[in-house]
Amino acid sequence: NNDGWLDDAEARTDVRLQQFTSNYTQLGVRLDRNVNWGTDYPGIMKANGLNGFSAGSDTPSTPSTPDTGSSVSGKSVMELATEVLQGVHGDGDVRKAALGDMYDAVQDEVNHRLTASVNTLAQEVINGRYGDGDARKAALWTRYDEVQKKVNEKLGASSKQYYTVVSGDNLTKIAKKYGTTVAQLQSWNGIENANLIYPGQKLRVK
Numbered sequence: 001n002n003d004g005w006l007d008d009a010e011a012r013t014d015v016r017l018q019q020f021t022s023n024y025t026q027l028g029v030r031l032d033r034n035v036n037w038g039t040d041y042p043g044i045m046k047a048n049g050l051n052g053f054s055a056g057s058d059t060p061s062t063p064s065t066p067d068t069g070s071s072v073s074g075k076s077v078m079e080l081a082t083e084v085l086q087g088v089h090g091d092g093d094v095r096k097a098a099l100g101d102m103y104d105a106v107q108d109e110v111n112h113r114l115t116a117s118v119n120t121l122a123q124e125v126i127n128g129r130y131g132d133g134d135a136r137k138a139a140l141w142t143r144y145d146e147v148q149k150k151v152n153e154k155l156g157a158s159s160k161q162y163y164t165v166v167s168g169d170n171l172t173k174i175a176k177k178y179g180t181t182v183a184q185l186q187s188w189n190g191i192e193n194a195n196l197i198y199p200g201q202k203l204r205v206k
Contacts, residue, residue, distance in 0.1 A: 017041075072099055078139070081109035085141040113140065122150035161206035167199045178205040 021033045044050070072080055072089075080099060083089060084106060089098040096103050113121070121140065124130065125147060130139040137144045163174060171182045171194050182194055188204040191197065 072102060077102065077105045077109050080106045081113065082139045082141075084110050085113065086138065113143065118143070118146050118150050121147045122154055125151045126154060159206070160204055163203050163205045165197050165199050165201040165203060169197065169199075170195070171197060174203065174205060180205065 017034055017036050017039065019032055019034045075083075080089070080102060084095065084099075089095045095107075099106050121130075121143065125136065125140075130136045136148075140147050161178070163178070165174075171185050171191070175182050175185055185191065185203060185205065186194055197203070
């Protein structure tokens, strides 16, 4: 916005493109504005095959499908679904082109992992569907933490063991039998008085 910028540029033969403001607003968007001193930039782009133009063509060439970084050849639906969740194969038409004939099956698996209940996914984990460690984390992607929490709950519940008290039992005897302590038995079973148990009472012992 300096005074005399136009005269100065016209006097110089090496000026081809000059910014004259950085505060031009159009449709609420702030933009730079430049003046072109007679250089045919569109012609240069067309002649040199730049910005999507084929050399010598007046229309941009059709862009090729981006390289997604991973071939689908020989990979299972499960593996490809994990890659999709990680963004490997892009979205929309790019994903369809990358996955080819496997697109529908892979997309169904992706949708399942994204929309199935936590309980369903946790049971599938327990059944071995998503592997272990990093493989499981990758397969479940953003849902890993909530699903793994449910898995731990399910496995913890299934590992609990109970004992029914019979005449002559006491907590010391029961604790010794199951390799635990009287205090732990009290905690698991909400027993305030360690000397007060009765036949037929069901106690958690593991």
